[in-house]
Amino acid sequence: MQLPLSESDFMQIVQANELFIGLDRDGTLVPYTLTPDMAYVDKTVLDIVQLLTNTKNTTVAIVSARGLNQLKKDFPFNNIVLAGSCGLEISYPDHKIITNETALRIKPLLPELIEALQSLIKSKYQAIIENHGLTVCLHTKLISDRSILQNIEKKVIALGKIFPQLQINKLETTYEFYPNINWSKGMAIETIFKYLALDFNQGLSIFVGDSQADESAYEVINSYNGITFKVAHNQNVSKAKILLNSEKILIAMLDQIARMRCNLFGKIS
Numbered sequence: 001m002q003l004p005l006s007e008s009d010f011m012q013i014v015q016a017n018e019l020f021i022g023l024d025r026d027g028t029l030v031p032y033t034l035t036p037d038m039a040y041v042d043k044t045v046l047d048i049v050q051l052l053t054n055t056k057n058t059t060v061a062i063v064s065a066r067g068l069n070q071l072k073k074d075f076p077f078n079n080i081v082l083a084g085s086c087g088l089e090i091s092y093p094d095h096k097i098i099t100n101e102t103a104l105r106i107k108p109l110l111p112e113l114i115e116a117l118q119s120l121i122k123s124k125y126q127a128i129i130e131n132h133g134l135t136v137c138l139h140t141k142l143i144s145d146r147s148i149l150q151n152i153e154k155k156v157i158a159l160g161k162i163f164p165q166l167q168i169n170k171l172e173t174t175y176e177f178y179p180n181i182n183w184s185k186g187m188a189i190e191t192i193f194k195y196l197a198l199d200f201n202q203g204l205s206i207f208v209g210d211s212q213a214d215e216s217a218y219e220v221i222n223s224y225n226g227i228t229f230k231v232a233h234n235q236n237v238s239k240a241k242i243l244l245n246s247e248k249i250l251i252a253m254l255d256q257i258a259r260m261r262c263n264l265f266g267k268i269s
């Protein structure tokens with residue numbers, strides 16, 4: 001499969017003395033599906049991620065909107081960084097978990113929010129409520145009727161007034177209820193670099209994402225002269241340096257990087 005990056009960029013990744021690989025989950029490692037619970041991580045992808053995490057001088061971080069518990073089930077590996085809820089809760093290779101304090105304070109409100117969302121959609125709308133632990137998502141992908149969608153939006157906005165501790169991020173077919181704090185995937189990346197004392201003015205960092213939420217991560221990685229990739233489901237303007245046509249090309253690229261780096265640097269014993 002032809003990779004969309006130059007031979008020199010590819011070899012720079014393979015040969016970097018220290019490599020950080022940040023990866024988004026949904027729409028990046030895992031194709032989107034009709035409902036979120038159908039989007040599981042394929043065995044091939046798991047094997048590649050595991051090989052990368054077991055390779056010396058290589059740090060892998062999954063930075064996803066999914067909750068930490070879900071990521072732990074998906075990627076049950078040592079030597080991996082799992083940044084759930086976009087990094088509000090980060091699990092490190094030393095097994096330490098650091099949770100954002102404001103998000104923790106707001107967490108007890110979430111059952112009340114979920115109850116309000118349940119009564120909002122009742123059983124008549126095919127909306128899906130997902131509790132990610134520190135955030136809550138309302139998915140409307142299964143609903144096509146515009147008047148129902150407008151009605152839900154009106155009610156979601158009203159709910160936002162009842163829960164000022166939460167901000168509502170409107171994504172394509174999802175409303176994400178997120179603690180009302182200044183936080184982004186880019187800040188999660190900076191936090192991980194700091195915790196692991198990674199100096200990416202020296203090594204090389206890359207990040208792969210697909211949506212608006214990943215733009216802040218591209219910005220941070222680009223500022224360290226890293227290489228950023230976007231799986232381009234849409235034509236939106238992006239700060240990512242390289243566009244990938246599909247998840248398949250990303251998987252093929254990661255597979256080659258994992259094998260070549262493992263040959264070059266060896267496995268962690």
Ligand SMILES: [Mg+2]
Pocket residue numbers: 024025026027028209210211
């Ligand atoms: Mg994504």
